[in-house]
Amino acid sequence: MTIHGVIFDLDGTVADTLPDIAAAVNVGLESFGLPPRPTDEVRLMVGEGLPTLCRRAIEGHPHVPLEELVRRVTTHYAGHRLDQTVPFAGVPELLDGLAARGIPIAILTNKPHEHTVPMVEALFGRWRFAAVEGYRREDRRKPDPRTALEIVEAMHARPADVLMVGDSKTDMLTALNAGLVPVGVAWGYRPRAELLAAGARHLLDRPEDLLAIL
Numbered sequence: 001m002t003i004h005g006v007i008f009d010l011d012g013t014v015a016d017t018l019p020d021i022a023a024a025v026n027v028g029l030e031s032f033g034l035p036p037r038p039t040d041e042v043r044l045m046v047g048e049g050l051p052t053l054c055r056r057a058i059e060g061h062p063h064v065p066l067e068e069l070v071r072r073v074t075t076h077y078a079g080h081r082l083d084q085t086v087p088f089a090g091v092p093e094l095l096d097g098l099a100a101r102g103i104p105i106a107i108l109t110n111k112p113h114e115h116t117v118p119m120v121e122a123l124f125g126r127w128r129f130a131a132v133e134g135y136r137r138e139d140r141r142k143p144d145p146r147t148a149l150e151i152v153e154a155m156h157a158r159p160a161d162v163l164m165v166g167d168s169k170t171d172m173l174t175a176l177n178a179g180l181v182p183v184g185v186a187w188g189y190r191p192r193a194e195l196l197a198a199g200a201r202h203l204l205d206r207p208e209d210l211l212a213i214l
Contacts, residue, residue, distance in 0.1 A: 001181075001213060001214070002161055003103060003161060003162070003163055003181075003213070003214050004103070004104070004155065004156075004157035004158070004161040004162060005103065005104045005105070005106070005130070005151075005152065005155040005157045005161065005162040005163070006098060006103060006104070006105050006106070006162065006163045006165060006210070007105075007106045007107070007108050007148060007151055007152075007162060007163065007164050007165065007180070008105065008106070008107055008108070008165050008166070009047075009107075009108065009109055009164075009165065009166035009167060009168070009171045010107055010109035010111055010116060010119070010120070010134075011046055011047065011109060011111055011167075011189070012046065012047070012166075012167035012168070012185075012188035012189035012190070013088075013165060013166050013167045013171070013185055013188055014087060014088060014091045014107075014123075014124070015085055015086065015087050015088065015091075015119070015123055016085065016086055016087075016088055017081075017085045017111075017119075018039060018042065018043055018046065018189060019039065019083075019084040019085070020077065020080055020081050020082070020083050020084050020085050021042060021046060021053075021077070022037070022039045022042040022043075023076075023080065023083070023084075024073045024074075024076045024077035024080065024081075025037060025042055025045075025053065025054070025057050025073055027072070027073070027076045028054070028057075028069050028072040028073040028076065029057060029058070029069075031072055032058075032061075032064050032069065034058070034061060034064070037057055042057070043189045044189070044190075045057060046168075046189055047110060047167075047168040047170050047171075047189065047190070048110055048141065048142075048170055049110040049111075049112075049135045049138070049141045050070055050073065050074065050111070050112055050135070051066065051070055051138070054066055054069045054070050054073060057069075074112065074114075077115060078114075078115065081115055081119060082119065082122055082123075085119070085123070086123075087123055087124070088187055088207065089207075090206055090207035090208055091207050092124075093207070093208065094207040094208060094210055094211065095124065095127045097208070097211050098210075098211075099127060099128075101214065103214070104130040104155040104157070105127065105128075105129055105130065106129050106130045106131040106132065106133070106151045106154075106155070107120055107129060107131070107132045107133065107134075108131075108133050108142065108147060108148055108151060108164075108174070109133070109134050109135070109142075110134070110135045110141050110142050110170065111134050111135060112134055112135050112136075113133070113134030113135060113136045114134070115134065116132060116133070116134030116135075117132055117134065120132045130151065130154050130155050131150075131151045131154050133147050133151065142170050142171065142173075142174040143170050143171075143173035143174040143176075143177050144174075144177070145174060145177035145178035145179075148164065148174055148175075148177075148178040148180060149178050152178070152180070159178055159179035159180050160179060160180075160181070162180050162181065163175075163180065163181045163183050163210075163213070164178070164180040164181065164182055164183065165183045165184075165185060165204075165210065166183075166184065166185065166188070167184065167185045167187075167188020167189050167190050167195070168188070168189065168190045168194070168195075168198075169190065169194050169195065169197070169198035171184070172184060172195060172198035172199045172200050173198060173199070175199075176199050181201055181202075182198070182199050182200050182201050182202075183200065183201065183202045183203075183204065183210070183213070184196070184198075184200035184202070184203045184204065185203075185204050185207075186203055186204060186205050187204075187205075187206070187207075
């Protein structure tokens with residue numbers, strides 16, 4: 001397979017962000033007198049943008065104003081987004097391997113853009129990315145393919161020659177919608193069965209497995 005670019009999801013793919021996300025969500029819930037959500041529940045809510053995450057977290061509690069919850073969660077997360085977040089083991093070595101091969105890389109996530117850029121700089125600042133794109137508009141969030149296709153264009157590549165690597169069905173659907181190669185990661189926040197059912201062409205058990213695809 002000839003690969004001319006790799007687009008990575010962020011949460012659950014290159015970085016383990018779940019502890020800090022869950023903490024922020026629970027600070028927001030507790031501010032409205034609601035009990036905290038177990039981390040394993042929050043795990044299944046992540047991946048489709050913060051408003052969707054918050055909407056899921058308050059199901060059964062219609063009195064909680066969604067926009068205010070999003071604001072409170074965002075405020076807390078801005079000051080604590082790197083308290084426990086780290087790259088997954090093997091990801092730095094994978095990025096080194098891609099850089100050595102001259103393959104362009106990018107980040108495309110449904111995490112709010114205001115958090116995405118500083119987090120990528122803090123965690124992965126020594127690598128050069130063709131693009132770092134987070135959630136900015138509801139109509140452009142994954143699995144909408146438009147931002148992915150803009151990244152492919154910035155890589156001077158064809159969609160069929162670019163991998164979309166992620167841990168959820170949203171990432172696989174983004175790849176399919178954009179004509180990219182869908183690659184799932186088994187170390188993320190969703191089960192293998194979800195990734196395969198959503199169309200993953202490859203499933204990685206470890207980050208270094210990606211280099212074998214090349």
